Structure formats: structure tokens, C-alpha cells
Amino acid sequence: MPTWTALTTLAEKARAEALGEALDALDPAPTGVGVFELEDGSGLWEVGGYFTETPDDIALALLAAAHDAKPFAVSKLPETDWVAHVRRELHPVEAGRFYLYGAHDADSLPQGAVGLLIEAAMAFGTGHHGTTKGCLLAVDRLLNAGKLPQSVADIGCGTAVLAIAAAKVLQRSVIASDIDQVAVDVARANAAANKVAELVHCVEAAGFDHPDLAARAPYDLVFANILKGPLIELAPSMAAHIAAAGYAILSGILNPQADEVVAAYRAVGMDVADRFELGEWTTLTLRKR
Structure with a gap:
């Protein structure tokens, strides 16, 4: 086209x-x-x-x-086969214990790594973005600190790479949501490709607005790799759905925007437990008081 x-x-x-x-x-x-x-x-x-x-x-x-x-x-x-182009240009991403790769790089999976197979997809990306890597590094740090969340949600999941990562390493059921039904279908396909279809439950929802999301609350860990505006709007609902001392890992935040997001979440009872920058993007790990 x-x-x-x-x-x-x-x-x-x-x-x-x-x-x-x-x-x-x-x-x-x-x-x-x-x-x-x-x-x-x-x-x-x-x-x-x-x-x-x-x-x-x-x-x-x-x-x-x-x-x-x-x-x-x-x-x-010019008309370009972007999927083929992405396959040629994208390389695997290492983020702590996680290894994000496409099927064309399957032979490169290091022994002992948690492999995340995400194929090139024109509509929803590959998960190689710096914000995704930041979220993977953030959850790796939590795991290294001995935190093992029992209940996990991935809000605005896209490819569901974060939900898949949590399901693989925790071997627990994770719920993933997106506002776009096509994205939900892609998420389900990715969960199946990673052999965690039975652990990753995907639903179409805006924020936490779905009965399945409400039924699983409160959460010990919520991922939200979206954008600053939606993250700020989500803050009260996020705090309401997270357990006491539970965590939220947020990204999709440009570095100059991070303080504004932190202030919005501090106002609803969540404080910074970890914060770092990857290029122009900030990843926040927040803990509910």
C-alpha cells in the first residue's frame, strides 16, 4: 500500500x-x-x-x-516489506536474565536465559524498543532482590512481551490487556509461540476496566508501558488495584516527563523504588505505601 x-x-x-x-x-x-x-x-x-x-x-x-x-x-x-526489513535489521536484546529475539535468531539463545520470542509485526512492533528493555530490566532487578509477585497484570500489553516474561519466570498466571482487539489477538499468538498460552490471559480493556482484571486484584506487580498522559490518568486506578507494598513498573516516559509521572503517583500513595534512563526513555518502579 x-x-x-x-x-x-x-x-x-x-x-x-x-x-x-x-x-x-x-x-x-x-x-x-x-x-x-x-x-x-x-x-x-x-x-x-x-x-x-x-x-x-x-x-x-x-x-x-x-x-x-x-x-x-x-x-x-517507497513500498517496503517492513517485516522482512525488521527481521534483517533487528538484533536480539539482552535485559538481565531475559533474551528477546525473533525466530531467525533462535540459534543465538544463550543457555540459561529466559527466551522471549517476538516476531516482527507491522502493527505492534517487536518489543525491542528501549522502553520494553527498561521494563524487563526493572522486573529483573525486582527478582534479583527476592521479590516474587503472586498476581501480575500487563496493562496496554501490545505484543504482551512483559506478560510473557513474567509468566515464564514466575510460572504463574498473568493477565494482559489492551484497548485494541487486534493487539489482544497478537498477544495471544505470542503467548502461544512462547508456550505460555495457558498462563497468559488476554482481554480487551481500557486500563483496569474489565471484570477479569477486577477479579484478580489486588496485584503485587503491574506493568504499564504506555505514554505519559495515559499513565497519569491511570494513577488513581493503578493505586486502587495494587496490593499494599505492591509494585508498578512504568515506561513509555520521556526523560523530561518522569518527574510529572512520579508526582502523580506519589499523590496516590506510590513512591519511587527504582528509576533509570535508557537513552531518551525513563523506566520507573513504584511501590505502594
Whole structure:
């Protein structure tokens, strides 16, 4: 399927976010919109959209002018087999006792490692992202400290790599949820590929809003590798569903955002037990008072 990109830059975060919202309302609508601060020290923000239909040049020009942005640069991307490309380019990831790999790297699994087989998937990634590695390292640190959670949930599970990791190392039932039913189907397939289908229970839910999630609470450990905004919104519900002295491992947090997330969780009775950065991402391990 052909894909077009439309990219522009402008100053000030608020204006960039407003342009991103306006871009999302175009017809034909973009399949995705991104708003990012450039890392070159210029103070500029990039706003971009991905389209599966040719974008409306006139509408883009009007949007750029209305938001005092540079004219959009529109490009048609070459059609690429991204799954094959990912298989060629991605290498296994080691995170403490865990070893994340694709089937093409199965021969490289170290003896004694907890293998996590996650194949390239266009819609939901491979689990190789730095935020996923941060979560795996965080749970490895908890395990090394002698913490063995009895009840575990993975909220916003995506590929379910974190739920699979917990199920494999603890040999206990873990519940994984995502707001997208297709993601839930992918999670189930990944659990089966890792031979833990009977241990990983996958449900479609926003946050903890599912009877199966409520039935298993309170949790000793909850993963939530999502984004800053949803994490902050989730804080009261997270605290309500975690047992006293239980843990939450959070990521999807850009380093400058971490203090805001910490403050939101401290306000609901959860304190930082561990915190570290991997590149531009922060992983937090929080403990309920």
C-alpha cells in the first residue's frame, strides 16, 4: 500500500500540538500524526502525518499558514516489506536474565536465559524498543532482590512481551490487556509461540476496566508501558488495584516527563523504588505505601 508523509516545523509546543490536532481532522485523514521536539537545540517542533491516500496539498498549505508553520513537505514513500526489513535489521536484546529475539535468531539463545520470542509485526512492533528493555530490566532487578509477585497484570500489553516474561519466570498466571482487539489477538499468538498460552490471559480493556482484571486484584506487580498522559490518568486506578507494598513498573516516559509521572503517583500513595534512563526513555518502579 502506498504511503505519503507530510512534514513541517514550527516554534512552540502549544502551536505544534494545535497543528497536530488540526492535521488529524483533514480529509483524507492521516493514519497517524506525530508531534516531536527536534533534538538539534533549535527549539523547533516537527509535526507530521502519514497518509494512505494522496493528501490534499491545498488543505495542508492553509493549515501551515494558519499555524505560522513552514509549508508541508509531502513525500511518497517507497513500498517496503517492513517485516522482512525488521527481521534483517533487528538484533536480539539482552535485559538481565531475559533474551528477546525473533525466530531467525533462535540459534543465538544463550543457555540459561529466559527466551522471549517476538516476531516482527507491522502493527505492534517487536518489543525491542528501549522502553520494553527498561521494563524487563526493572522486573529483573525486582527478582534479583527476592521479590516474587503472586498476581501480575500487563496493562496496554501490545505484543504482551512483559506478560510473557513474567509468566515464564514466575510460572504463574498473568493477565494482559489492551484497548485494541487486534493487539489482544497478537498477544495471544505470542503467548502461544512462547508456550505460555495457558498462563497468559488476554482481554480487551481500557486500563483496569474489565471484570477479569477486577477479579484478580489486588496485584503485587503491574506493568504499564504506555505514554505519559495515559499513565497519569491511570494513577488513581493503578493505586486502587495494587496490593499494599505492591509494585508498578512504568515506561513509555520521556526523560523530561518522569518527574510529572512520579508526582502523580506519589499523590496516590506510590513512591519511587527504582528509576533509570535508557537513552531518551525513563523506566520507573513504584511501590505502594
